[in-house]
Amino acid sequence: MGRLRRTQLSEHEVVALLVEHGLDDDESGEWIERYRRLGYLDDRRTAEQLVRIQHERRGRGSAFVRQELARRGIADDIAAEALAELDEEAEIEVASRIAERRAGQLRGLDRQTAERRLSAFLQRRGYSGSVVRQAVQAALDADR
Structure with missing residues (x-):
């Protein structure tokens, strides 16, 4: 929970953290749902934030940003939506x-x-x- 407050994580990353802490699939699914309800998890928001940070602040091109989104486990359709704002x-x-x-x-x-x-x-x-x-x-x- 503390990590979610400090940084924007994708669902994929949160599942990996939960598994790392010894939770099984059912338990991690419950936590994921809880985090979604509380507004801590939103892959669309995460993707948009990553695009903005990587492109505007760090000066990265769309190919780099696309790779970063994939590495973070963002679904291709969500990544494409977020990258569409880059012309x-x-x-x-x-x-x-x-x-x-x-x-x-x-x-x-x-x-x-x-x-x-x-x-x-x-x-x-x-x-x-x-x-x-x-x-x-x-x-x-x-x-x-």
Whole structure:
């Protein structure tokens, strides 16, 4: 219960915690229902919060966020709903901001090397190829 108050957990994570503490399936099912009734468990709310935190605060792309939702045990349909609020324009904006900050560290490199490193950096953060291309071009053009 204390962990649910501190952080937003998915039903999958709560079941794993309950099993870890020695509860069987029936007992965990009862606890899950109780947590739902009390408003502690809501996978939709959890997914929306994860999307907001990972994308807006941490600058992660939709591919990374999708993997994080899957890792946390969020159902595919709920994850797709939460990710639908991310449009490509918003991703390009966040990726461009990140790329511009990073481009300052790459000033001493030739353009091709800077493009390659900046592209790899953004791809590791979960951005798609089209978003990466646009953000890299904008950042390097602004920096030069």
